[in-house]
Amino acid sequence: MTTETKKLDEQTIDIVKSTVPVLQEFGTTITKRFYETMFENHPELKNIFNQTNQRKGNQPKALANAVLAAAKYIDNLEEILPAVKQIAQKHRSLNIKPEQYPIVGENLLFAIKDVLGDAATDDIINAWANAYEVIADVFISVERDMYEEVQNLPGGWVGYxxxxxxxxxxxxxxxxxxxxxxxxxxxxxxxxxxxxxxxxxxxxxxxxxxxxxxxxxxxxxxxxxxxxxxxxxxxxxxxxxxxxxxxxxxxxxxxxxxxSAPAGDFVLDQTDSRPLVLLSGGVGLTPMMGMLETVIKEQSDRDVYYIHATRNGKFHAMKNRVNEIAHNYQQVTSYTVYDDPVEGDQFDKKGYIDYEWLASILPTEDAAFYFCGPKGFMRAMYQNLIQFGVSNDDIHYEIFGPADDITR
CATH class of the missing domain: 2.40.30.10 (Translation factors)
Incomplete structure (x- = not known):
């Protein structure tokens, strides 16, 4: 896959990059207006887009961040390819089609003009029209490869x-x-x-x-x-x-x-034999359980630390299975954290996963870290791991719902 589907001239690049400060200030306002307009013009797209995320404002915020990143790196889209591929995985899972991209482009340009008014000159609108075409081509190209890949898998399919x-x-x-x-x-x-x-x-x-x-x-x-x-x-x-x-x-x-067929780029690296640390909060245990079950089958000599936080035993899913694994596989150590335990609960820590406690149980040697849960939990885990000295290359996480920056 290459981002060189179309070359933008220097003037277009300069104009798009000059809009970065405006996008930083008005990006979410623009994307909210974009979704309003698009759903008015194409209500059938409500069959695809999560309306709960629209009401909460999560989706407009995520799109605003994506547009801002595209503007910053319009002269070097290779920089945002990891983010593109992550979004493209979701698009493939949702069965997004190439013919839907012009609809998005048309309504995004309208929203830019509608929100910015006279400040959105013809030069700016034309530059963004050209830039959007290039960005859309990148997504379409990446997604085409993904559709072909899943279609060619044994038992693979596209659509539902x-x-x-x-x-x-x-x-x-x-x-x-x-x-x-x-x-x-x-x-x-x-x-x-x-x-x-x-x-x-x-x-x-x-x-x-x-x-x-x-x-x-x-x-x-x-x-x-x-x-x-x-x-x-x-x-x-x-x-x-x-x-x-x-x-x-x-x-x-x-x-x-x-x-739809399985998708996503938050996956366990099974070529890594270092200790594995899995951290989950609430229903964030779901991908962690897939990883834990895989490790004991495929990497039976790999040390695993599994730490799960939830309200109490009534809310703790699959606890018996994790306990069974920890009992049967000596290389697996599990910890449970309850913030509101009830009578009869057995747990390792009351409250939340704080840095001091986490640092006392983590392996001292190099390890790989994967975590998932509510966004507040994830922000805390990220900061804890950074404080512990873990490099970003060894930190892997999945956000349920629209993309967000948990590193701030």
């Missing part, structure tokens, strides 16, 4: 394929696992521990389809995919999760669910 729920297991008061096998009885492609699938939920009385991405919570190599879904209950001003409630309450053993 019906899977049957062959088992439904309650893991905690809020998390339930769904075991999925293809309805056509065919083969399923392998995946890498840490990847996710997209569930396509068609819910009665809901005007649009809902797409949600869930990590695969078991090791690859089985004849099923497993997802473990947290039921998002209504809290304060936040309504209950539409899809999580649908899965928990309406999907039974024998139900059919359309899903």
């Amino acid at each position: 394929r019906d899977f049957k729920v062959v088992e439904k297991v309650v893991e905690s008061d809020v998390i339930t696992s769904f075991y999925l096998q293809p309805a056509d009885g065919g083969e399923i492609p392998p995946y890498q521990p840490g990847q996710y699938i997209t569930v396509k939920a068609e819910i009665e009385k809901e005007p649009y389809t809902h797409l949600r991405q869930y990590s695969l919570s078991d090791a690859p190599g089985e004849n099923y995919y497993r997802i473990s879904v947290k039921r998002e209950d209504a809290t304060g001003d936040n309504p209950a999760g539409v899809v999580s409630a649908f899965l928990h309450n309406n999907i039974k053993k024998g139900s059919m669910i359309p899903i």
Whole structure:
């Protein structure tokens, strides 16, 4: 893949880069207006975009950051290729098509002009039109390769394929696992521990389809995919999760669910034999469990430290399985942190994972670190690891939902 799909002239590059300060100030305002306009003009796209993230403002913020990064590096898009590939993985999982990019471009340019008014001169709009075409070509090229790759895997497919729920297991008061096998009885492609699938939920009385991405919570190599879904209950001003409630309450053993093939770039590096540290908060344990189950199968001599934080034992999913692994595999050490334990709970620390406690249990030699959980948890873990002296190259994490910067 190359970003040299089209060359931009120096004047266009200079104009786009000159808009960086404006994007820093008005980026989120522009992207909010963009989504409003796009959904007015193309309401069918509500079948793709997560409307909860729209209401919360997470998606406009993530897009604003992506546009800002593109403007900063418009003369060297290789710099943002890692971010492009991460977004492209999500696009492939959501079945985004090349013909949808011009729709995005048209509405983004309108939003820039609408928000900035006379400050958005014809030169600026024309420069951004040319820049967007180049950026879109990069995404389309990367995604084309991804579609071809998954299509060519044994059992691979593009789009959505019906899977049957062959088992439904309650893991905690809020998390339930769904075991999925293809309805056509065919083969399923392998995946890498840490990847996710997209569930396509068609819910009665809901005007649009809902797409949600869930990590695969078991090791690859089985004849099923497993997802473990947290039921998002209504809290304060936040309504209950539409899809999580649908899965928990309406999907039974024998139900059919359309899903996309596994995707994602947050994956365990199995060529690394150094100690492995897995940190999870709440439902962030789902990709961690896939990694843990894989390590004990594929790297049975690799030291593993698994640290999980949640409210208490009622909310702690798969605790028995982790305890079983730690008991049967001497190289695996597990720790549990509860911030609101109840009577009868067994745990290693009450409260939260703070630096002093974490530093006391981490391996002193070089190690690889993977973590996932709520954003507040992830920001804290990142800062703890940096304080511990871990290099960014050894820190790996997955954010559920739109991209965000947890390093600030």
